[in-house]
């Protein structure tokens with residue numbers, strides 16, 4: 547594990563808390579994200595809301611906050627009529643907004659006589675090629691016949707360079723649905739010699755495999771061989787599948803494991819709406835979070851349709867106190 551991550555996990559008492567659904571909370575604050583750029587549209591229209599969402603997750607106890615760049619892509623911004631410099635400026639802005647929120651929140655925490663939070667880490671979100679396509683393919687992994695690993699690398703290269711150079715503590719590759727993209731990302735981290743530690747989190751729709759149907763085991767072979775990837779895991783996957791996936795990942799890797807499932811609702815990529823969850827039993831999200839920690843996850847949070855109140859409950863149950871872990875650097 548990278549030093550900063552090891553530290554935050556230790557300071558959180560063995561399992562660090564990741565924030566919750568970023569786009570979900572933006573919508574709750576009134577943002578319209580029905581847009582090809584999805585939540586990244588707010589980098590243009592409502593940057594103050596982005597910072598507000600980060601603040602709310604920090605207040606809820608998140609040890610790691612994830613930037614607003616999930617669907618912020620250079621081709622996406624260019625298609626909006628922007629210049630390349632403007633597009634790159636917005637990518638950098640997504641990291642600055644998260645860093646500003648983290649630093650302001652930390653300063654206000656230190657002013658209190660008994661600080662009850664950890665200084666959070668900022669993870670730069672990088673969504674999959676499927677997220678950019680905005681056709682639901684981050685949940686199918688079907689990118690069509692013409693897509694190759696080289697094309698995926700070219701798609702990701704410049705954004706990765708710009709985000710990595712903007713000062714995040716981590717890079718968070720999120721909801722990666724297939725093996726070709728995971729392999730392309732690992733190669734890109736090496737080719738570009740990215741020094742910021744990364745996590746690669748997959749999406750799954752059956753709890754056994756990646757969305758594409760490929761196995762975690764085949765992906766772990768090349769992930770394990772890369773020092774650039776310090777954490778592996780799953781996100782935006784229904785909660786009922788998480789414990790089984792952690793057990794499978796534990797068999798395949800010694801790397802730290804991150805899990806941040808969605809609420810169990812299903813994204814309808816065509817209609818652009820969430821469909822009701824299949825029942826996942828009677829356990830609440832926070833009670834499940836405790837089981838994920840016990841199964842071996844070192845970082846636990848929530849993805850789409852989870853909120854600051856979800857993360858507040860997760861933080862309470864994982865850190866085992868009514869207030870948060872009281873550690874300063």
Ligand SMILES: C[S+](C)CC[C@H](N)C(=O)O
Nearest residue numbers: 584676677680681682813
């Ligand atoms: C994680 S999904 C809900 C993000 C939105 C999707 N890429 C779209 O643009 O429709």
Ligand SMILES: N[C@@H](CCS)C(=O)O
Nearest residue numbers: 567568569616721782
């Ligand atoms: N970080 C993104 C992930 C979407 S799957 C968000 O929370 O909006």
Ligand SMILES: [Zn+2]
Nearest residue numbers: 782808849850
């Ligand atoms: Zn999600």
